[in-house]
Amino acid sequence: MPRLMIMLAGLACGAMLASSAQAQSTASLSGGPANFFERLFGGLASPTARQVVIWRGTQQPGTIVISTSQRRLYYVLGQGQAIQYGIGVGRPGFAWAGTKTVSMKREWPDWSPPAAMLRRRPELPRYMKGGVGNPLGARALYLGSSMYRIHGSNEPETIGYAVSSGCIRMTNADVVDLYNRTRVGTRVVVLR
Numbered sequence: 001m002p003r004l005m006i007m008l009a010g011l012a013c014g015a016m017l018a019s020s021a022q023a024q025s026t027a028s029l030s031g032g033p034a035n036f037f038e039r040l041f042g043g044l045a046s047p048t049a050r051q052v053v054i055w056r057g058t059q060q061p062g063t064i065v066i067s068t069s070q071r072r073l074y075y076v077l078g079q080g081q082a083i084q085y086g087i088g089v090g091r092p093g094f095a096w097a098g099t100k101t102v103s104m105k106r107e108w109p110d111w112s113p114p115a116a117m118l119r120r121r122p123e124l125p126r127y128m129k130g131g132v133g134n135p136l137g138a139r140a141l142y143l144g145s146s147m148y149r150i151h152g153s154n155e156p157e158t159i160g161y162a163v164s165s166g167c168i169r170m171t172n173a174d175v176v177d178l179y180n181r182t183r184v185g186t187r188v189v190v191l192r
Contacts, residue, residue, distance in 0.1 A: 048072075048086020048160050050174055055082035064102075064150070064178075064188040066168055068095050071160050073150070073168065075181055085178065088158045088169035095192065096166055100143035102186040105179060106130075109140040114147045117165055138172040139179040143188055150188070151175060 048071070059065055061078030068089040074082040089095060108130035118124060128134050137152020150168040152175035153159070159171055168190075170178065 050083060050085050050177065052077070052081055053084045055080055057082075059187070059189065062181075062183075062186060064182070064186060066150075066188065066190045068097070068162075068190065068192050071162075073170065073178070075178060083177075083181075085170055085174045086159045088153065088160065088164055089162050090164050090166040091162045094164065094166040095162070096148070097190050097192045100146060100148070100188045100190070102141045102182055102184055102188060103144050104142040105182070105184060106140045106142070107179075108134070108138060109136045109151070110134070111136045137170075137175060139175045141175075141179065141182060141186075141188075150178070 053074075055074065055076055057065060057074075057076065059076045061076050063076045065074040065076065065082070066072075066087065066089075067074070071087055071089055073085045073087045075085070076082045110130045111128045111134050112126065113121070113124045118126070130136070133154060135151075135154060136149065137154055140149045140151040142149050148166050148168070150170065152172040153169040154172075155169075156171045158164075158169060163169075
């Protein structure tokens with residue numbers, strides 16, 4: 001019996017070390033080291049966790065490709081790789097596709113709902129200063145002259161779902177990472 005318990009403890013430690021290695025690679029993508037508990041227990045498990053993936057597209061490095069059906073955003077690195085992020089997308093009737101460019105970038109952006117949104121939801125504030133409670137989150141990438149943005153969210157539980165009015169939502173940690181990689185003029189390809 002003691003031998004069995006030692007074997008089970010050894011297997012559990014091996015599993016924790018394996019998840020620790022996975023957490024270490026995820027943390028290196030975020031630019032900072034994982035803390036002890038994240039390394040030990042693998043960090044927050046999420047089906048939309050940011051990761052480097054194989055990229056078979058023909059887009060140039062630095063291009064952002066959004067698949068609304070997959071609810072994933074890809075930042076093309078080149079050499080057959082891209083960073084994949086989980087996103088929230090437009091709900092039915094608000095989905096769109098096309099090619100845009102990043103026309104402006106803002107940290108902790110202010111928010112004024114568009115007139116069409118105010119007609120649908122008149123209870124919304126007319127203006128909201130940037131900050132933690134702001135629906136645009138920590139960063140925003142404005143897409144051309146459209147009303148659409150790639151932005152953070154103060155509702156991370158909506159990532160992976162079709163709930164927005166057409167904007168692309170990311171967790172605040174992911175949008176900060178993307179923001180730091182992106183420049184004004186970046187090409188953004190949105191696919192259904």
